[in-house]
Amino acid sequence: MATARKRLTRDESQAQTRERILLAARAVVARNGFAGASVRDIAEEAGYSQGALYSNFSGKEPIMLELLRQHMREEAEQLQAIVKGSDGAASLDRLGTWAGTLNSEVDWSMLALELQLLAHRSPTFAADYDEVHEAHAKNLGQIVAEFYRSLGREPQLDPRELAAGCMALAHGLALQRRKDSEAPAGRLIMTFLGALLADAKPSESPGSEDRET
Amino acid sequence: MATARKRLTRDESQAQTRERILLAARAVVARNGFAGASVRDIAEEAGYSQGALYSNFSGKEPIMLELLRQHMREEAEQLQAIVKGSDGAASLDRLGTWAGTLNSEVDWSMLALELQLLAHRSPTFAADYDEVHEAHAKNLGQIVAEFYRSLGREPQLDPRELAAGCMALAHGLALQRRKDSEAPAGRLIMTFLGALLADAKPSESPGSEDRET
Amino acid sequence: MATARKRLTRDESQAQTRERILLAARAVVARNGFAGASVRDIAEEAGYSQGALYSNFSGKEPIMLELLRQHMREEAEQLQAIVKGSDGAASLDRLGTWAGTLNSEVDWSMLALELQLLAHRSPTFAADYDEVHEAHAKNLGQIVAEFYRSLGREPQLDPRELAAGCMALAHGLALQRRKDSEAPAGRLIMTFLGALLADAKPSESPGSEDRET
Amino acid sequence: MATARKRLTRDESQAQTRERILLAARAVVARNGFAGASVRDIAEEAGYSQGALYSNFSGKEPIMLELLRQHMREEAEQLQAIVKGSDGAASLDRLGTWAGTLNSEVDWSMLALELQLLAHRSPTFAADYDEVHEAHAKNLGQIVAEFYRSLGREPQLDPRELAAGCMALAHGLALQRRKDSEAPAGRLIMTFLGALLADAKPSESPGSEDRET
DNA sequence: GATGAATGAGTGTTCATTCAT
DNA sequence: CATGAATGAACACTCATTCAT
Numbered sequence: 001m002a003t004a005r006k007r008l009t010r011d012e013s014q015a016q017t018r019e020r021i022l023l024a025a026r027a028v029v030a031r032n033g034f035a036g037a038s039v040r041d042i043a044e045e046a047g048y049s050q051g052a053l054y055s056n057f058s059g060k061e062p063i064m065l066e067l068l069r070q071h072m073r074e075e076a077e078q079l080q081a082i083v084k085g086s087d088g089a090a091s092l093d094r095l096g097t098w099a100g101t102l103n104s105e106v107d108w109s110m111l112a113l114e115l116q117l118l119a120h121r122s123p124t125f126a127a128d129y130d131e132v133h134e135a136h137a138k139n140l141g142q143i144v145a146e147f148y149r150s151l152g153r154e155p156q157l158d159p160r161e162l163a164a165g166c167m168a169l170a171h172g173l174a175l176q177r178r179k180d181s182e183a184p185a186g187r188l189i190m191t192f193l194g195a196l197l198a199d200a201k202p203s204e205s206p207g208s209e210d211r212e213t
Numbered sequence: 214m215a216t217a218r219k220r221l222t223r224d225e226s227q228a229q230t231r232e233r234i235l236l237a238a239r240a241v242v243a244r245n246g247f248a249g250a251s252v253r254d255i256a257e258e259a260g261y262s263q264g265a266l267y268s269n270f271s272g273k274e275p276i277m278l279e280l281l282r283q284h285m286r287e288e289a290e291q292l293q294a295i296v297k298g299s300d301g302a303a304s305l306d307r308l309g310t311w312a313g314t315l316n317s318e319v320d321w322s323m324l325a326l327e328l329q330l331l332a333h334r335s336p337t338f339a340a341d342y343d344e345v346h347e348a349h350a351k352n353l354g355q356i357v358a359e360f361y362r363s364l365g366r367e368p369q370l371d372p373r374e375l376a377a378g379c380m381a382l383a384h385g386l387a388l389q390r391r392k393d394s395e396a397p398a399g400r401l402i403m404t405f406l407g408a409l410l411a412d413a414k415p416s417e418s419p420g421s422e423d424r425e426t
Numbered sequence: 427m428a429t430a431r432k433r434l435t436r437d438e439s440q441a442q443t444r445e446r447i448l449l450a451a452r453a454v455v456a457r458n459g460f461a462g463a464s465v466r467d468i469a470e471e472a473g474y475s476q477g478a479l480y481s482n483f484s485g486k487e488p489i490m491l492e493l494l495r496q497h498m499r500e501e502a503e504q505l506q507a508i509v510k511g512s513d514g515a516a517s518l519d520r521l522g523t524w525a526g527t528l529n530s531e532v533d534w535s536m537l538a539l540e541l542q543l544l545a546h547r548s549p550t551f552a553a554d555y556d557e558v559h560e561a562h563a564k565n566l567g568q569i570v571a572e573f574y575r576s577l578g579r580e581p582q583l584d585p586r587e588l589a590a591g592c593m594a595l596a597h598g599l600a601l602q603r604r605k606d607s608e609a610p611a612g613r614l615i616m617t618f619l620g621a622l623l624a625d626a627k628p629s630e631s632p633g634s635e636d637r638e639t
Numbered sequence: 640m641a642t643a644r645k646r647l648t649r650d651e652s653q654a655q656t657r658e659r660i661l662l663a664a665r666a667v668v669a670r671n672g673f674a675g676a677s678v679r680d681i682a683e684e685a686g687y688s689q690g691a692l693y694s695n696f697s698g699k700e701p702i703m704l705e706l707l708r709q710h711m712r713e714e715a716e717q718l719q720a721i722v723k724g725s726d727g728a729a730s731l732d733r734l735g736t737w738a739g740t741l742n743s744e745v746d747w748s749m750l751a752l753e754l755q756l757l758a759h760r761s762p763t764f765a766a767d768y769d770e771v772h773e774a775h776a777k778n779l780g781q782i783v784a785e786f787y788r789s790l791g792r793e794p795q796l797d798p799r800e801l802a803a804g805c806m807a808l809a810h811g812l813a814l815q816r817r818k819d820s821e822a823p824a825g826r827l828i829m830t831f832l833g834a835l836l837a838d839a840k841p842s843e844s845p846g847s848e849d850r851e852t
Numbered sequence: 853g854a855t856g857a858a859t860g861a862g863t864g865t866t867c868a869t870t871c872a873t
Numbered sequence: 874c875a876t877g878a879a880t881g882a883a884c885a886c887t888c889a890t891t892c893a894t
Contacts, residue, residue: 010873014878033334035248039864049880050865056878060864110333113326116388120323121246130390156404164389165382165401172381175329177343188378191369192405199408227853252889262855263890269853273889436894440857459760461674465885475859476886482857486885536759539752542814546749547672556816582830591827594811595804601755602803603769614804617795618831621838653874678868688876689869695874699868 018056021046022070025063030107034064034114061118061125065132068115071108072136079143088151095147095193099170100186109174112167137164153200166193231269234259235283238276243320247277247327274331274338278345281328284321285349292356301364308360308406312383313399322387325380350377366413379406444482447472448496451489456533460490460540487544487551491558494541497534498562505569514577521573521619526612528596535600538593563590579626592619657695660685661709664702669746673703673753700757700764704771707754710747711775718782727790734786734832738809739825748813751806776803792839805832 024046028037039060043050057063082094119129141160148155155162169192173185237259241250252273256263270276295307332342354373361368368375382405386398450472454463465486469476483489508520545555567586574581581588595618599611663685667676678699682689696702721733758768780799787794794801808831812824 010876010878013873017878033330036334038862040862051867051881052879054865055880106333110330113385113388114330116390117246117248117323117327119390120319120388121249126390133390156408157401161401164391165386165405168385168389169378169382169405170385172326172383172385173378175326175333176377176381177329177332177339177346178377188370188374192378192382192409195369195408195412196405198412223853230853251887253887256856264855264892265853267890268855436855436857439894443857459756461756462760464883466883477860477888478858480886481859532759536756539811539814540756542816543672543674543749543753545816546745546814547675552816559816582834583827587827590815590817591808591812591831594815595808595831596811598752598807598809598811599804601752601759602807603755603758603765603772604803614796614800618804618808618835621795621834622831625834625837656874677866679866682877690871690876691874693869694876 014056017048017052021048021053021056022063022067025067026107029064029067029111033110034118037064061122061128064111064115065125065128068111069132071111072132072139076136076139076143079140083143083147083150088147091147091150092194092197096186096190098186099189100184105170106174109171113171113175137167140164140167148197148200149203151197152203153197154203156196156200162196227269230261230265234261234266234269235276235279238280242277242280242324246323247331250277274335274341277324277328278338278341281325282345284324285345285352289349289352289356292353296356296360296363301360304360304363305410309399309403312402312406313397318383319387322384326384326388350380353377353380361410361413362416364410365415366410367416369409369413375409440482443474443478447474447479447482448489448493451493455490455493455537459536460544463490487548487554490537490541491554494537495558497537498558498565502562502565502569505566509569509573509576514573517573517576518620518623522612522616524612525596525615525619526610528600528610528612528615531596532600535597539597539601563593566590566593574623574626575629577623578628579623580629582622582626588622653695656687656691660687660692660695661702661705664706668703668706668750673750673757700761701767703750703754704764704767707751708771710750711771711778715775715778715782718779722782722786722789727786730786730789731836735825735829738828738832739823744809745813748810752810752814776806779803779806787836787839788842790836791842792836793842795835795839801835 021042025037025042028041028045031037032041037060039050039053042063043053046053053063057066078098082098083091115125115129116133119126119133137160140163141158144163144166145155145159148159166189169189170185173188176185234255238250238255241254241258244250245254252263252266255276256266259266266276270279291311295311296304328342329346332339332346350373353376354371357376357379358368358372361372379402382402383398386401389398391398447468451463451468454467454471457463458467463486465476465479468489469479472479479489483492504524508524509517541551541555542559545552545559563586566589567584570589570592571581571585574585592615595615596611599614602611660681664676664681667680667684670676671680678689678692681702682692685692692702696705717737721737722730754764754768755772758765758772776799779802780797783802783805784794784798787798805828808828809824812827815824817824
C-alpha cells in the first residue's frame with residue numbers, strides 16, 4: 001500500500017486528492033445539506049486540512065458545482081442507456097424501473113435544489129450554475145426527444161422544457177416527506193409521463209413502435 | 214394613535230405583534246431566502262427587538278412554519294374558489310390563468326422548499342413540518358378529486374398524490390432559473406395537467422358534462 | 427463592588443463595555459500593532475466575547491478609528507493648554523518639554539501610521555480616516571497659528587500644513603528605531619520648529635513681546 | 640532562447656531569478672502594500688513557484704529588506720549626485736526639484752514605514768532592519784554634512800540626526816492623504832529645510848559664498 | 853411583555869511556510 | 874534548484890439564542 005502510494009505521480013496524487021475531497025463533500029452534503037456542509041467538515045471527512053481543499057478548489061461553491069456536474073453526467077448517461085438502441089415499449093419499462101430508484105436520490109435532489117436556491121441569491125454563483133443547468137437541460141431534452149420518437153410520438157412542447165419539467169417533478173417529489181406506505185415517487189412520475197405520452201399525437205412518420213436506429 | 218393603541222386588550226396587542234413579525238418575516242424571506250433571513254433582520258424589519266420575537270415565537274423555525282401555514286391556507290382557498298361551484302371546463306380555464314401567476318410565487322416556492330430541506334435535516338422540525346404538509350396535501354387532494362369529478366373523470370391515483378405531484382412540479386419549476394424568453398412555468402404545468410386529465414378514464418357515474426376534444 | 431455593578435443602568439453598562447473594549451484595544455495595539463491586533467485578542471483582553479465587540483462596534487476598523495480619535499482629542503487638548511493664555515517664550519519652553527515626552531508615544535504613532543497605511547489601501551476606510559485626519563489637522567492648524575501669533579510671527583505657510591508637517595515629523599521620528607544613546611525625537615522636532623520660527627518674518631501687528639536673538 | 644539560457648552559469652541564473660523575484664516583489668508591494676503582498680502573489684508575478692522563492696530567500700521578510708536596501712542605495716546615489724560637485728545654491732535648487740518628485744514615492748515610503756513597524760514588533764527582523772537603517776542614516780548624514788558645508792553652514796545637530804529627521808518628514812508626509820489642491824509634500828519639506836539652513840550659523844572656515852534669502 | 857447586550861460556537865477564507873517529488 | 878500540494882494556525886465576522894434589566 002505504502003509502495004503503491006509512492007508510485008503516484010504528482011498529477012495522479014492531485015487527482016486523487018480532488019476525488020477524495022469530492023467524495024467527502026458528497027457524503028457531508030448528504031448528511032447535512034449544502035448549507036450545513038461546512039468546509040471544515042468536508043476537509044475533515046476527506047482527511048485533509050482545510051487549506052488542501054482551497055488548493056484544489058477555489059471555494060465551497062465550486063466544489064458543490066462540480067458535485068452537481070458529476071451527478072448530471074451520470075444521470076444523463078443512465079438515461080441515454082435506457083432510451084438508446086431499443087424499441088420504445090422496452091424503454092418505457094426500463095424507465096419505470098429506473099424512476100423507481102429515484103427514492104434513493106433524495107440527497108442529489110437536495111443538493112440540486114439547494115444549489116438552485118443559492119443561484120437565486122448569489123448572482124456570481126448563478127452565472128456558473130445556469131451554465132451547468134442549461135447544459136443538462138439541453139442534454140436531457142435530446143434524450144426526451146429521442147424517446148418520444150422511439151414511441152412514434154410528437155412532443156407537445158420543446159423537449160428541453162419537458163425535460164426540465166421532469167427534473168422539477170423528480171426533485172420536488174424526492175424532497176417531499178411521505179410516509180413509506182405511500183406510493184414511491186417513481187410511480188407518480190411514470191403516471192405523469194404516461195399521460196403525457198398518451199396525450200401526444202402520433203408523429204407523421206408512420207413509425208409507431210417499429211422505427212429504428 | 215396612542216389612544217387607539219390603548220384600546221387594544223393584551224391579547225389583541227400580542228396578536229398584532231405576532232402578525233407584524235410574520236409580515237416582516239415574509240418580507241425578509243422574500244428578499245434573502247430562508248437561510249439568509251436572520252432573526253435580527255426580521256426583528257428589525259418588524260420594528261421590534263430580537264427579544265420581542267422570542268417572546269412571541271419559540272425560535273426561528275416556528276416563525277417560518279407559521280408563514281408556510283399561512284401561505285398554504287391562502288393557496289387552498291384560491292384553489293377551492295377556482296374549482297368550486299362551476300362546470301369543469303371553466304374551472305380548467307381559470308386554473309390555467311391561476312397557474313400562470315405561479316411565476317411570481319418564486320419566493321413562496323423557495324420558502325416551501327427550504328423548509329422541506331430543513332425537515333430532512335432536523336428531526337425536531339420534521340415533526341412539525343410533516344403535520345403542516347400532510348394537512349395541506351389532504352386538503353389539496355380533496356380539491357383535486359372534486360376537480361376530476363367536475364370533469365367527469367376518475368383520478369388515476371390517490372388524489373392526494375396527484376396534488377402532491379402538482380405541488381412538487383410547481384415548486385420545482387418556480388425555482389428553475391429560466392430565461393424570460395422561455396415558456397412560463399404555468400404553461401408547462403397545464404400541459405402536464407391536461408395530459409393527466411385527457412388520459413383519465415371517464416367516471417362511471419356520469420356526473421357532469423362530457424369533456425371536450 | 428458587586429452592588430456597585432448592579433446599580434449600573436443599561437446605558438451606563440454599555441458605555442462601560444465600550445470603554446473597556448477601547449482600553450483593551452489600546453493595550454493590544456500597543457503590544458502588537460494594528461495588523462497584529464486581532465479582534466480575538468482585543469475581546470479576550472477586554473474580558474468579553476468577540477460578539478460583544480461586534481455589538482458595540484461595527485468592525486475592527488471603527489474601533490481603531492475611535493482609538494485614534496480619542497488620542498487626537500487628548501493631543502489637541504494638551505497642545506491647546508500649552509499655547510493658550512501665556513506668552514510665547516514660556517509656550518516654547520513648555521512645548522519643548524512636551525515634545526520630549528513624545529518618545530513614549532511610539533504606540534500612538536504606530537497606530538496613526540498604520541491607519542494611514544490602511545487608508546491608502548481601503549477606499550472605504552479612507553473616507554472615514556480622512557475625515558478624522560482632516561479635522562485634527564485643521565484643529566492643530568489653529569493652534570499653530572495661535573502659537574506663531576503669540577510669538578509675533580507670521581507663518582510661512584498655511585498653518586494646517588505646518589501642523590501636518592509636524593505630525594508627519596513626529597510620527598516618522600517616533601517610529602525610527604534609534605539607540606537610546608541618541609538624541610530623543612523631541613529635541614530634533616524642537617530644532618526643526620525653532621528654525622521655522624526663527625525664519626518666519628515678524629507679523630505687522632506688533633502683537634506681543636519681541637523675540638530673542 | 641534555450642541556448643541563451645544555457646549560457647548562464649549557475650550563479651548567473653540564480654542571480655537572475657533573485658532579481659526577477661525582487662522586481663516582482665516591488666511591483667506587488669506597490670500595488671497592495673507590504674501586508675497585502677502575499678508570497679503567492681509575488682511568486683506568481685515573477686513567474687516562479689512559491690518554492691522557488693524560498694530557494695532564493697529565506698522568507699518574506701528578507702525579500703522586503705532587500706527591496707528596502709535597493710531603494711536606499713538608489714536614494715543615496717541620487718542625493719549624492721545632487722549635492723556633490725557643485726555650489727550650494729544650485730544644489731538647493733536641484734534638491735527642491737528632487738523633493739517635488741517625492742509625491743510619487745508613496746509606495747516606497749509605505750514600504751519603509753511598514754518595515755519600520757514590523758521591526759517594532761519582531762525582534763528577529765529588527766536586528767536586520769536596524770543594520771540597514773543605520774547604514775543608510777550614516778550615509779545620508781555624510782551627504783547632509785557635505786551639503787551644509789557647501790553652503791558654508793554649520794549643522795545644528797549631528798548630521799545623521801538631521802538626515803533621519805528629513806527621512807521621517809518625507810515618509811510621514813508622503814503617507815498623508817492630502818487633497819490635490821494642497822501644497823505638495825516637496826514644498827513643505829523645502830520650507831522646513833530652508834528654515835534649518837537659514838537658522839544654521841555660518842561655519843568658521845569660510846567655505847563658500849554666504850548667501851541669504 | 854419587551855429590550856438588546858452579550859454569548860459561544862460557528863462560518864468561509866487566507867497565508868507563510870514545508871517537503872516529497 | 875525548482876515545484877506546488879498540503880499544512881495548520883490564524884483571521885474578521887455572523888448568528889440564533891439567552892437573560893438581566
